Structures are given as C-alpha cells and as structure tokens.
Amino acid sequence: MWRPKIMQGGLVAGHDFSPQWPGVVRAVWENRPRQSVFLAMDWMYWWTEQEDVETRKQTIAKALAENQASGLTAYPAIA
Numbered sequence: 001m002w003r004p005k006i007m008q009g010g011l012v013a014g015h016d017f018s019p020q021w022p023g024v025v026r027a028v029w030e031n032r033p034r035q036s037v038f039l040a041m042d043w044m045y046w047w048t049e050q051e052d053v054e055t056r057k058q059t060i061a062k063a064l065a066e067n068q069a070s071g072l073t074a075y076p077a078i079a
Helices: 024-032 053-070
Strands: 013-014 045-048
Touching: 013 024, 024 053
Parallel strands: none
Antiparallel strands: 013 045
C-alpha cells in the first residue's frame, strides 16, 4: 500500500468505493478507521493525511484490534 509513503498533508484518492467492490470498501475502512472519507457520485474517494506515519500506524492497529475484540465484521457507514 502507498499510504506509508504519503507525507503529512498529502492526498489519498481512489475509485470503486461501492457495494460492487466490497474489498475496496473494506480496505478504505481498515486504513481510515473512524475518520472522514470524502465520496463523489462516481465511486471516487479521497482524504488528506493529517497524522505522521507512526501515529497513523498506531491508530489503525488500535481500531483493528477493537473491531476484532468486539466481533465486528463490517465497517461503519460514513459519518
């Protein structure tokens, strides 16, 4: 994944964030737990990286551990 290479303040963007591509949706939520993701009508998504790389890794690991501990198999809707 490219995310660790993105500098603080950089942009992450992609496409196919739709029920037709559940792997994309899952990958986005695994890499962006409990944080904003912007969506466009054509299944595009994007966000800016505000944390430094080490903080980002800790945030992701903590959210994944909490999801596994609570038995969650799905990711939340966009808030």
